Each structure stands twice: as structure tokens, then as C-alpha cells.
Amino acid sequence: MILTKPILYAEDDPNDVFFMQRAFQQAGIVNPLHIVTNGTLAIDYLAGAGPYANREIYPLPCLVLLDLNMPGKSGLDVLKWIRTQPSVSTLPIVVITSSNQDSDIHRAYLLGANGYLIKPGKPDELLVMVKGIRDYWLAQNRSPASWVNLVDEQKSAPTNPQTE
């Protein structure tokens, strides 16, 4: 189950979404890629709020790919929010943006990003990057996300004090 947990991709540019989906397909990544098109929706998804209330359809992701420059709440806002939420605070977050400004990189790490990638201009370069994500974040990296879920499951395990 853990291997096929989804990846949440927060990105407002439909072209970049298309390129990312294509690269995921070419890289043979089996984890479903859930797209949210702005920061507010990203927070809703992670909080299980609004349209994302059903965790069966929208389970917590094992990795968040985060664009910085989005309308409304920015990627940095989302980053800040995630790190203050006990249920998702340890989620691995990789920023994927076109900004190579030092100030953005600095702030992203300061707010707790686990990685910072710059969107490549060409599809084949993007494929190389996505394969890197696959090999590092999905295959080799161990993150505490599964442990958090384990605790969640224990909490929600059916114990019925009334029958005791």
C-alpha cells in the first residue's frame, strides 16, 4: 500500500502539469499523481477538507511536489502551513519552481522544504529529473509519513468501551 500512496503536485500552470504527468508516465511511476491548482486547494487536500474529505479517494500523499508561484496562497504559504500541522508536519516536500533566486531557495529551506528543484526547459531534462525523484524519494528514501499514518490507524482502530 505504502508504495502506491499518491504524490500531491501543487501547480497552477496546466502545461507544467501536462509535462509532469507525461514525465511520470515515461518514468514508469506507479504512484498516482494528484493535482491541485493552487495553494488553498493544496491545504484543503492535506487537511482532508472540502472536496477532499474522503480519504479513500484522496489519501495523504507520500510526497508533495510544490510550485512556489501560485495564485492566492503561494507555495511558501503551503510549506509554512504543513510544517505547523501535526498530522502532516513530517511530509517530505520538494519544491519545483522556475525561480532560481537565492532568496526563494533560502526561504523554502528555512520553512522546511526537503528539496528544491528548478523546472527544466526541455521535456527530456524534466524526464531526467523525474527519474531522480522516482529513484530517490520513492525508492530509496525512508520518511516518517508511514509512521504517522500508523499512529492514525491505531487511533481510529475500533475500540468500544461501552461493550466492556
Next chain:
Amino acid sequence: MLELSDDRILERFSRIQSVQGGNVGRVWSLCDITSRNRAEEVRVRLAAIVESSDDAILSKTLDGIIATWNTGAERIFGYAPSEVIGQPVTILIPADRANEEPQILEKLKRGERIDHYETVRRRKDGTLLDIALTVSPVKDANGRIIGASKIARDITERKRTERALREAQAKLSRYAEDLEKQVAERTATLRETIGELEAFSYSISHDLRAPLRAMQGFALILAEECASQISPEGKEYIRRITTAAERMDRLTQDVLNYSRVARAELPLERIDTEKLLRDILESYPMFHAPAADIQLEGTFPLVLGNQAVLTQCISNLLGNAVKFVAPGVTPRVRVWAEKVGDGKMVRLFFKDNGLGIDKEAQEMIFGIFQRVSQSYEGTGIGLAIVKKGVERMGGAVGLESGLAQGSTFWLELNGAKIDNE
């Protein structure tokens, strides 16, 4: 009167002495009046001094009635002696200061003196004047206070000067405030402009590059996935799309680099220029044989610079040197250093065998978006970055060149001291 040779003055008078109706002779009485006469002389002299004084000098009784009045008083207050002697001194006092005189009289009766009291008095014609007043009690031979002498000095002119000075000072401080306000306002405007510029370059990096990525990406996907359906001409068009997109991408990157070099804090450090040069040459295949022949000559003193910016500047200069050569010519670049300006500055030279730059173009070549050659790829920002970067590090740039002679670009930076020096 008799004046004796010893300066004594004698007053004499005689009386006929008669005895029982018969005239028997004259009796002469002589009286020495020397001291009386001297006192009179002193009195006259003192009166003359009082009379000729510029200040108003008057005396009054303890009831405040004017007793004497000199010409200074006449000049200052406008009253003739006959008009004021016997009048109360209050005729000189404006209504709003009527309470001053009782206080002055009160003090006088206690034997106190009023020294240089600045106040306002009224002239005969009703105009007001500023005066400085000194009032002293006058005592009789037995030490009883019988009146007061009053010296009034016209300080209208001084007061006017003081007022003018105060006004000038106030005006000056108002101007200073205005100036400060203006500076603050302009600084704020400037900050705003800089902020806008930052936002602008940020937007270039994000918003302008996003559609560019899409153009480039879809063109490449098109060439890849639909290759069998596209004619050779079609493929050429796709190639042109991607080339243009790449160029646009480089342009936006260069504009960003320029604004970063122009704005960012550039901490200066000691830089081993030779190592830096070798690292740069190592990093780019276009600087290696057989693509190019680049030689470092002699020794390279340490300089004060910013590693990242200096790397960018030198890369740009070397990049230009190997790029702008006639077709078929192998770029040859010599790099060396010289100490200039009493040995305090270090100048790095980059001499190439390129196309050269004519005199006119040399003037503008360091400006942003200036391109000398239409037939060579370039964004027209590279040298602007070099100039801006070197200037921000406290140095200068320049070149010597002529058409078909190759060019020698140089950049000059502050030399860095070696620790043991």
C-alpha cells in the same frame, strides 16, 4: 571774586562801617569758595553728560512724577521736557503693562535697583518701542530715598534684529525639515521603485518563462512524437521555434543575472585569481583545445572581489573572446595581470584574436542590450553584467581594440594583501 595764583577762589564783599551815623570805614569779608565752585563745575559737567547721552535719562519722585528729562529722553519718547516734567511716568507705559510701574516703585522703596529690565514703552505718537530699563533709587544727604533715576535705552533695533534672527532660524529649521521630508519621500519612492523592479524581475523569472517552457516543451514533444508525420520543412520550423525559445530563455536569464548583480549585496573576499581562472577554464568545454587556445601568462596577484560575480564576469569575457572570431579561426586568448595605480589595483587583461570592435561601438558596448554583431548569437547583456559587476566590486572595466585587430578587454579590481605582508 578773586582768583589767587594758587587756584583758590575768594569771594569778597565789603560793608561800610558807621559809628553813630558817621562813616568810619569799610569792612572787607573774604570767603574761600574754591570747593563750592569746583562742585558747581562737576555739576555742570555731569549735567552735560546726562544731556548729551544717547540714552533717555530721567528722574522721578517716589510718586512716579517725572522730575527731569534729558534730550535723549526727548529724542526717544518724543516729548519735550516741558510736556512731561510734572507728569506721571505712566504716560510712557502702554495700557497692557500698567502693572509694571507699581512693582517698580515697590522695589525702589525697598532700596532695590532694577537692572536692564527689557520692556515696552510708548512714544508720544503712540508707537511702541522696546527698551532696556535701569532704575536706581536716589537718596538725599541723609540716605532717605527721595526718588529714582531711570535710564532707558532704545533696543528696538536690537529686538528687531533678534526677531529677524529668530525668524531666520525658524525658517531655516523649517527648510531643513522640508528637506528631510523631501529626502524621506524620495527615498520612499526610490525604495518603491526598487521594490517594483524586484517584483518585475521576479515576474520575468516566473511568468515570462512559464509560457516559454510550454512552447519549447510542446515543440520538442511534437518533433518527437509526430516525427513520422512531419515534413522536413515542418521539422525545420520546429527547430526554429525551439531555437527562438532557447534564446528567449537565455535573455530572461541574463536580465535576471544583470538585475541580481546590480542589486544584490556583494560581500568582498580575497580571491586567488589564477585558481579562479583555471576553475573557469576547466568548467567549460568551449575553453578547451581544440575549440580554443587560452593561455594564462605570468603571475596573478590576489584581488578583493565577490567570488560568484567575478566568476560570472570572467566567464562572460572569455565566452565573448572565443565566440566573436572569424569563421574557421581558432580562438586564441591570452590572459595576464598587471599591478596598476601604485600597485594597489590589479588589472586582468584578456587579449583575443577576434573580430575587434571599432571605436564607435566601444563607447556603447558595455551598455545593456547593446550588440555589436548581428551575425553572432548574443543577448547584449553579457558585458553590461561585467561592467556592473566589476563596478559594484569597486573596480573598472575597459578595452583596447580596432576592427580586425582583436580586442583586449581588461577589468581592474582592488588588490588583496597577502597575510604576511
